[in-house]
Amino acid sequence: MSLFSLSRQCCRTSIISLAQHRTFSSTAVSLARRQNAPKIRIPSKKALAAKQKRRAAKAALKMGKLEQLSLTEAISVLRSVEVDSPKSVYELYIKTEMGNGVAVPKGRFKLPKEVKAQAEDHVLVFAEGRLAEEAKKAGAHIVGGLELIEGIINNRIRATTYLCTTSLIRAITPRLGRFLGPQGLMPSERRGTVTDDIAGYMGRIQGTSEWRADKQGNIHMPIGTVSFNGDDVVKNFKHFMLSVKKATGNVKDGKNKDGKQATVISKVLLSSTQGPSIRILDY
Structure with missing residues (x-):
């Protein structure tokens, strides 16, 4: 072995030895940074379970398995999506099919449990x-x-x-x-x-408020918040739907008591602030 190769090998051995025995020290600045670093929040088992439940509900809806549900089932699904948001609002959407020359549907109502203070009529x-x-x-x-x-x-x-x-x-x-x-x-x-x-x-x-459809016959109405008891949401839903049915003369055969063509309710959906829209079967 040449003198140059021997010298090079000894140099490498020295560097490795120094690296293995080197002691690392922390300065005051690095220690302060470590102490002030934000702590990693570890979610609780309850929060993880709620998150998993929301994901499962959204995945099921995306697959079309929950496109049409009963009212109570829809409320349950939306409540699971909004488990961390008690102030989220249940939004009711009603689609009506208006015939030519039919006035825009409107009516008056007073929910059994008010969602928010209603503006005064003028x-x-x-x-x-x-x-x-x-x-x-x-x-x-x-x-x-x-x-x-x-x-x-x-x-x-x-x-x-x-x-x-x-x-x-x-x-x-x-x-x-x-x-x-x-x-x-x-x-x-x-x-x-x-x-x-x-x-x-x-x-x-x-003490009542007025609702009115838009020019396309669409009706939007908040009927509760996630903090409401499920029964309160059901009562508000049924009360408002009754007002819409009376105003539109809606019955199963599409005609009102006078025999005239009614404004047909073609679709009823329930959604929430962060949740999807679910079509309601029993209205």
């Missing part, structure tokens, strides 16, 4: 004379006759509910029918908003 009444005085005493916000028409068309006068006495309905219809009708706000005898009993109507709507 009521406008077309009335004159004695009936106008009765409307004011009953709490109507705006009361007047034909002079209100121009302000309504120009959007200077707005309300959430429009009532009209029987003596004025024919006078306001030609100008306001096309304006308020598409919005579902035109006074109607069928809906009870054309009446001479203004005080009685005002008394009936007190």
Whole structure:
């Protein structure tokens, strides 16, 4: 072996020996960094089980196994998805099929257990004379006759509910029918908003709220939060569905009591803030 090779081998042996016996020390800075480093959070068994349950529910829905469920089953699935979010909201979606010339469905309701405080109605009444005085005493916000028409068309006068006495309905219809009708706000005898009993109507709507479908017949309504008892969600669901059925005249054969074609409810879905939409079978 040459002198150069021997020298090189000895050098390597020295380096390995030094590496094996080297002691590592930590400076004050590195120690401070270790002490201030965020601690790794280890989830509890309960949290892991809840996460696994949510994943399983989402996977099952994705595979189409839970596309259609009963109301109680749907609530159970959504509750498992929202197990860590008690403030998440159950959202009800109703799809209605409106025929040509059919007014946008709307109605009034008061849930057995309110989800959130409802906005106050702003009521406008077309009335004159004695009936106008009765409307004011009953709490109507705006009361007047034909002079209100121009302000309504120009959007200077707005309300959430429009009532009209029987003596004025024919006078306001030609100008306001096309304006308020598409919005579902035109006074109607069928809906009870054309009446001479203004005080009685005002008394009936007190403490209630109005729902209204959009132009495509879609209805969206929050009916509870995850913190609600399951029975409370079921009661709210059934109560609101009853209001929609009454407003649309919906029955199984698609016709109402007068024999006229009803606005058919074609689809009912229940979802939550983070959960999927589930089609409800029993409504």
